[in-house]
Amino acid sequence: MYTLTAEKVVEMGTATKSNEPLPGAIAPEPCLVVPAALPSHDTAAGSASPGTTASEQAMSTSLPDFLDGWLDAHAAEVIAARRHIHANPRLSRQEHDTAEYVAARLAEAGLEPQLIPDGTGLTCDIGSGDRVIAIRADMDALPIHDPKQVPYRSSVEGVCHACGHDAHTAILLGVGRVLHELERREGLPGRFRLVFQPSEEQFPSGAPTMIKYGALTDVDAIFAFHCDPQFQAGQIGVRNGPLTAACDVMEVRMQGRGGHTSRPHLTSDLVNAIGRVVVDVPALVNRRLDPRQSVAIVFGAVQAGEAANAIPQEALARATVRVHGRETWDMIPDLVQEVTRSVARASGVDCEIDYRRGVPPVVNDRAASAMFAGAAAAALGPDAVVEAPMSMGGEDFAYYLEQIPGAMARLGVGRPGERLDIHQGDFDIDEVALSHGVRVMVHTVLAAAQSPAF
Numbered sequence: 001m002y003t004l005t006a007e008k009v010v011e012m013g014t015a016t017k018s019n020e021p022l023p024g025a026i027a028p029e030p031c032l033v034v035p036a037a038l039p040s041h042d043t044a045a046g047s048a049s050p051g052t053t054a055s056e057q058a059m060s061t062s063l064p065d066f067l068d069g070w071l072d073a074h075a076a077e078v079i080a081a082r083r084h085i086h087a088n089p090r091l092s093r094q095e096h097d098t099a100e101y102v103a104a105r106l107a108e109a110g111l112e113p114q115l116i117p118d119g120t121g122l123t124c125d126i127g128s129g130d131r132v133i134a135i136r137a138d139m140d141a142l143p144i145h146d147p148k149q150v151p152y153r154s155s156v157e158g159v160c161h162a163c164g165h166d167a168h169t170a171i172l173l174g175v176g177r178v179l180h181e182l183e184r185r186e187g188l189p190g191r192f193r194l195v196f197q198p199s200e201e202q203f204p205s206g207a208p209t210m211i212k213y214g215a216l217t218d219v220d221a222i223f224a225f226h227c228d229p230q231f232q233a234g235q236i237g238v239r240n241g242p243l244t245a246a247c248d249v250m251e252v253r254m255q256g257r258g259g260h261t262s263r264p265h266l267t268s269d270l271v272n273a274i275g276r277v278v279v280d281v282p283a284l285v286n287r288r289l290d291p292r293q294s295v296a297i298v299f300g301a302v303q304a305g306e307a308a309n310a311i312p313q314e315a316l317a318r319a320t321v322r323v324h325g326r327e328t329w330d331m332i333p334d335l336v337q338e339v340t341r342s343v344a345r346a347s348g349v350d351c352e353i354d355y356r357r358g359v360p361p362v363v364n365d366r367a368a369s370a371m372f373a374g375a376a377a378a379a380l381g382p383d384a385v386v387e388a389p390m391s392m393g394g395e396d397f398a399y400y401l402e403q404i405p406g407a408m409a410r411l412g413v414g415r416p417g418e419r420l421d422i423h424q425g426d427f428d429i430d431e432v433a434l435s436h437g438v439r440v441m442v443h444t445v446l447a448a449a450q451s452p453a454f
């Protein structure tokens with residue numbers, strides 16, 4: 001069994017670090033691994049026993065040393081998996097090949113992956129017991145051209161792994177193999193579930209599909225990474241509380257009597273009315289909310305009229321409504337629609353509103369965030385832990401966190417001097433981050449399995 005002593009805690013979520021212990025928090029100090037049957041002090045001290053491999057000896061001393069040994073032997077395979085997936089990207093709900101590739105690698109390692117019925121996602125349990133800690137990776141790519149000149153460039157025209165889901169998938173494969181190796185040698189402190197999901201990028205989201213097929217059954221907590229090129233490889237961005245925004249979409253349609261611009265009083269002046277909606281609704285909604293709740297209503301499309309001297313009979317505007325807090329997200333649809341109707345009515349116009357819910361916000365659990373911070377410090381050193389900023393992007397990992405506690409951390413994948421962003425075709429990662437991801441995630445989930453916090 002693996003014992004992680006709690007001495008010091010790095011609590012994220014504020015810009016300051018606190019020494020106040022959190023429930024289930026783990027130490028950023030080296031995590032001692034106490035094997036069920038420690039071969040001998042000699043072995044623990046590093047002298048070789050005949051018949052043991054370097055990684056077997058290392059594991060007997062500490063988890064970091066075991067991971068060093070495993071990655072020395074297998075980091076190239078993790079990179080190769082990432083490159084294979086990068087070169088063979090599949091769009092949302094078309095991840096059959098990727099899922100089969102992952103399932104084949106897990107089966108080769110002696111594991112028993114379970115594909116979901118349509119073959120676009122899979123789960124794989126490792127270890128035994130009633131306590132289950134899950135780890136999630138998303139597998140879909142984006143409809144973007146890949147302009148990179150690299151050996152692993154996309155082989156599918158117009159499709160590219162520009163969000164790093166290839167890295168998430170390869171890291172989770174590596175984590176699964178590490179956990180399986182630990183189980184085989186010394187047993188695990190619980191059961192671990194790898195969750196490889198389809199369709200993070202598009203509606204309908206893949207997370208509810210995986211939940212429908214039992215991905216969260218018996219699960220006590222769930223963890224995930226998302227690549228972030230704003231952070232250098234070797235850095236892990238952690239945040240307690242809201243991490244990503246909910247993103248809803250609203251369409252406002254107006255119809256009315258058009259006419260000559262010389263006689264607006266005889267018409268419904270839709271250009272004027274839609275202009276007021278675009279300008280006034282964001283401002284008025286913000287006046288009705290707690291200023292500490294950030295809401296961003298931004299119109300991305302307005303269509304009305306053609307001629308300079310004709311008031312049109314139809315107008316349309318489309319906006320995204322982005323919200324960080326769960327409670328604000330619950331009340332925002334009614335508020336936004338009420339304000340929009342009243343602004344239109346003040347211009348003498350009625351409107352139809354089509355308001356569509358997006359994914360909920362990702363709200364990281366406090367103990368789970370602290371666990372990521374402690375694990376990152378233990379695996380990579382205390383300087384590796386940085387505070388992740390809130391993002392206005394959406395992320396369907398939120399669906400899991402609606403049901404159980406957990407956290408998503410930002411995996412630094414940036415290279416010095418490079419300014420790349422996700423969702424660009426030339427986005428690429430510093431592949432050393434793959435090993436960092438395996439290390440930090442293994443530390444995190446072993447700590448979570450032994451924590452009373454879940």
Ligand SMILES: [Zn+2]
Nearest residue numbers: 163201422423
């Ligand atoms: Zn994305």
Ligand SMILES: [Zn+2]
Nearest residue numbers: 163165200226
């Ligand atoms: Zn993504």
